[in-house]
Amino acid sequence: MATALFVDIAIEGALIQIYALLLQHPILCDSIQHATFPRNGDWQHIQQAALIELLARFPRAVTLTLNGVYPDYLQAPPLASHLAPLNLRKLVVRLSSIAMFASATFFRILEHLPQLRELEVGSDEGACWATPWPPPELPFRLDAFTYSGLICGRACAHIIRSSLRTLTALHIVDHRRISDDNFRLLIPAVVDAAPVLRELSLSLPGSGVLDEYVEPLVAALARARLLRAAARTQAILWRVARIACGTVRGDLKLSCTLQPDTIERVPTDVLASVSSGRVKALTLSGFWISDESAQEMARRCSQRRVRCSLLNRW
Numbered sequence: 001m002a003t004a005l006f007v008d009i010a011i012e013g014a015l016i017q018i019y020a021l022l023l024q025h026p027i028l029c030d031s032i033q034h035a036t037f038p039r040n041g042d043w044q045h046i047q048q049a050a051l052i053e054l055l056a057r058f059p060r061a062v063t064l065t066l067n068g069v070y071p072d073y074l075q076a077p078p079l080a081s082h083l084a085p086l087n088l089r090k091l092v093v094r095l096s097s098i099a100m101f102a103s104a105t106f107f108r109i110l111e112h113l114p115q116l117r118e119l120e121v122g123s124d125e126g127a128c129w130a131t132p133w134p135p136p137e138l139p140f141r142l143d144a145f146t147y148s149g150l151i152c153g154r155a156c157a158h159i160i161r162s163s164l165r166t167l168t169a170l171h172i173v174d175h176r177r178i179s180d181d182n183f184r185l186l187i188p189a190v191v192d193a194a195p196v197l198r199e200l201s202l203s204l205p206g207s208g209v210l211d212e213y214v215e216p217l218v219a220a221l222a223r224a225r226l227l228r229a230a231a232r233t234q235a236i237l238w239r240v241a242r243i244a245c246g247t248v249r250g251d252l253k254l255s256c257t258l259q260p261d262t263i264e265r266v267p268t269d270v271l272a273s274v275s276s277g278r279v280k281a282l283t284l285s286g287f288w289i290s291d292e293s294a295q296e297m298a299r300r301c302s303q304r305r306v307r308c309s310l311l312n313r314w
Helices: 012-023 026-031 048-055 103-110 153-161 180-196 214-219 234-247 268-276 291-303
Strands: 004-006 034-037 044-047 063-067 069-072 090-095 118-129 144-151 169-172 199-203 226-231 251-256 281-285 307-311
Touching: 144 153, 153 180, 169 180, 180 199, 180 214, 214 234, 226 234, 234 251, 234 268, 268 291, 291 307
Parallel strands: 004 034, 034 063, 044 069, 063 090, 090 118, 118 144, 144 169, 169 199, 199 226, 226 251, 251 281, 281 307
Antiparallel strands: none
16 A cells, blocks of 8 residues: 655646546545655745645645645635644655745644644755744644754744754754854754754854854753764864763764864863763764874773764865
């Protein structure tokens, strides 16, 4: 029995054809658990009402992926009865373009997903859509949230804060698609969520936007079992390492995305933190450190039986 539906929409009229076909096969509709609308060429519009009507035909659907396709042209809120059957637990929205998107439509749909536990939003162009403010109260409590642009930082912060008691995995990735202004808006919410997180991925801008937040954020990760941090400079990553080695009781993965100007030694306070900390595995990728310093780092890790990996050294 089928459990997944993949729909390649070239024009909006195709949605009507699919809808008519599904009406003839209610048993098939009942078996679908995962629906994916992949992008075909350029990004596509779907009327919000049509999307809701289509999804209502999948009472068992738990995952929806909109890949280059988005709900648009909101004329009036759909009837609540149309939205009630939506029991989605995971929603993924990936766009290659953010032009002309009606973000009010996006938040309207979120309002009617009480079972949602995982949300991923991202765009190749960055952020953001203008977001209605104040945003609506969200009925769900997320376990995992991945953000790489698309909506603005303020909207991202609102989603995070709606799930402060339940969020265990938070991924803020690809700083190239998130402006400094959006980082300033969202990072206080990340700090608020830090005490309950088990996983955090953070792509750090190189402009000093996060300087005042690095220490309180990393220090609050008492429950974290995995911290990934990527940045364009080693300096901010050393700051993360100095604190994270003492707070993260699991894997610490740091990645420098640009070649440093000069070869460096591992800071003494980082070595001390490795020797006395709680981290169980340390991975440094893209760092330019001397052989002598790398050997000292490996020795300190070996003393505490910390798994140490130095990858892609310049």
